[in-house]
Amino acid sequence: MDRYVRALEKHIQEGGARAPKYVVDTVYFGGGTPSYFGAERLRRVYTALSRRFNIAKTAEVTLEANPESITEKGCRRLISTGFNRISIGVQTNNDQLLKVLGRPHTFRQAQKAMEIAREAGFQNISLDLMYGLPAQSPQAWADALGSVIDMQPEHISCYGLTVQPGTPLYQYRDQAALPNDDAQAAMYLYAVSTLEAYGYHQYEISNFAQTGKECAHNLKYWMGGEYMSFGPSAASDFAGTRYTFASDVNRYIRAIATGDAITTEVEYVPIKERAGEYLMLRMRTVYGIERKEYESTFLMPFDPLETVLNFYGTRGLTRYSRETGRWCLTPQGFLVSNQLINQLIDAQRKSTPLSPHRF
């Protein structure tokens, strides 16, 4: 573990040298279960970061945590280190289901973790929830959502369960009484309207927040910002290039020490590709896309996209705001966003770039 921390420190040092003029406004410790890492090691890593990077005073610094790993002492230490946001994986309020999902915590533990974090001084707490769980009825979902709202977090993420190949649930998915697509869609729409009623605005397909508490870090991903990551499997998008590190920890540690190559995927993303990503990522959010911004950034015509957007607008899947001039998906549209985004990208590919003289 300490070898890993040392590798991270060294890696951060190298990374910092690549970004001398950047001001870092968000830091996120996530992926896997960083809370198991222990507050002390987290502090060491954060210290390394703050030494090598120019981290803004107002930066959002988030830790992803599992309920059973949250302690009072740990939380206080994190606060003093500079962490100011914590995201807790509650998942659901039914202990039986938590077991099915392979989660070691109980709902009671999750509530407790929330209280501890709050008392320790976290002003910005996010809770993760899942719907579409085995045998989950609409009533059970409403109940789970209600219990989480009662915990009064600033931010809530709601994910539909996707049964991935390789997970234990995958093997007996046919017997698992999973809610069908229609039922899942109903659960999703119920969540969107309920959360709105309680002051949590939807700002991305799966994310809801009180005004001003949207996750600045995740928005970077969706708005096409730059980010630099450290650790095995970590993905970065920095200086026009997207790259991912080796997923094996030992290989990662060794490579950092010896200076060997550690990236497994490196992809320079040309502007044309960025235009597609703009659609793919922006349309996940309620900020959506806008003609002028699109045309001047990518020199591509917006009209073909608008044809698609208009067509689905009349069917309640897309929405145009006169005030902002932006197009985005409605909650119904988010539900079929894969299809819609594909159609937009398709329309984009078939369009002819604009003449640069226009701008």
Place this chain on the structure above:
Amino acid sequence: MTDLDKIRNFSIIAHIDHGKSTLADRLLEACEAVEARDMEDQILDNMDLERERGITIKARAVRLLYPAADGETYVLNLIDTPGHVDFNYEVSRSLAACEGAVLVVDASQGVEAQTLANTYLAIDAGLEVLPVINKIDLPAADPQRVKREVEDIIGLPAEDAPEISAKNGINIPAVLEMIVRDLPAPEGDRSLPLRALIFDSQYDSYKGVIVYFRVMDGVIRQGMDVRMMSGGAVYKVVEVGYLHPRGMEPAEALGAGEVGYFTASIKNVSDTRVGDTVTGVEHPAAEPLQGYKDVQPMVYSGVYPADGAKYPELRDALEKLKLNDASLSYEPESSVALGFGFRCGFLGLLHMEIIQLRLEREFNLDLITTAPSVVYRVTRTDGTVTMIDNPLNYPDPTEIELAEEPFVRASIITPPEYVGGIMDLCQDRRGEYIDMTYLDQSRVELHYDMPLNEIIFDFFDCLKSRTRGYASLDYDLTGYRASNLVKLDVLLNGDVVDALSFILHADKAYPRARKICEKLKENIPRQLFEIPVQAAIGSKIIARETIKALRKDVLAKCYGGDITRKKKLLEKQKEGKKRMRSFGSVEVPQEAQDPRKQLFPRTNHWAFISIFPFAAANVSTAISIPCPGRKRPRS
């Protein structure tokens, strides 16, 4: 040239699966026509499809040298013929090239519909028919009973018929001796002007068309000028010779009574039509041989490339197939839904299936085929008569004075216990009962007059399932009858999908319309909005289903590390879309790649829908249907 009295020209005829090709293999072996190491099953059926399906599609001939018990060596020309009802004309021409036929009858199954049909064809062609009882090694074999059947039902003496097992090589010499002893030698005068009967031809990319023929009179020589008597084309013979199981043996000349091939740099197989007579340009025969006819397709279907850009490839492929198959006809047509394709005419359903499979396999094309249609005869109010082979051309009902559809006389042979079920089926298919004869205690022959349209729907499959495969079917076109016909249109999202239209009897319209709507609903994936599926006659909607809108297709999480993966996912979905076709406003994915993914039952009317590349330009016209499964080979 061999003396006439040392030549025997014969065919082997049988019901399907009674062992025709296996017997041919044994005869070849007995005559050492093939080196043992080159021997393989069904050696004459060298098309993959033929081997796979156990059927013979192309006629083929082979020359065997048989040292008989009398000490003489005889030339045996075996002409292998297709056995299926679709190829009756080809069979009749092959038979006309022979003096005799060996009739193979299964020792347990006995006489079947095609046994009768093929025997009658042979007898009509004036052939000596010699029965052979095959598969005597099977536990259920009852050679004595089957011999009695052959005598009682067909009226051929069968007492001395060899009892053999082609599979196990039992008693094969008896068949050869019988051929030499009991079949007549060919007659023919080699001093007369040349008359040779074409019984098949094949295209070879080096030599051009290879014509298979039997010389009836005169002599054909290398270098001579010949004329096709009905086609009129003239060629100089480049090469003439004998046919071996593997390859050909050039000779100087072939005389009356002999069977062989010639090549003459012929580019087009349709210049060498099966049944045509070849004669010399210098000393032409006065009269052609009898029996030539221009074969008319019975069944039509639209054939479209799944990928519209492959239209030229499809045209080339059809051209190439036509080189080998003069009975295939095609002409360009276009459909709003499917783009550019061809209206193809086939001899029957099997022929249709074979052509489609060959286009797919040999030319690597993905096809979309429309429902098979028969040829309707429509007399308009102004008195003009039109033959309609495409529902798209069906006139408006107000313009129709009289509509007629082709009828066939169907002959079904079945064990008696299934008679009830078959009668129900025939009744349901608008069959008109003619008669019923007990062939013996275990077999009944039923005759019905039925619309061909009903037979090409799914009659054969229904018959098989109702009789556990015991019934056999044969049919002959008898003519046209007036009928109350209507054109049924299918609408997706309010737009008529022209490729889905078909003509049927008015009484059948309602149930079939309902069934089609249900099936389409099951098979068209949900789109982003609700799609009505309707069936209509004219402007009257007679059935309706609704495909509900797709509710959910979303990636819940997409953070930094997911972006590359997500992009790949979208890419993959897009690949799928490439195989989509839009029908009006409905996009149809094509699952046709995998023949096992049979979304649509084989002979169902609309068993053909497929896909377009999604045109973003007309989003307003965008939905999807999974394509119909590629049809499965029928065995």
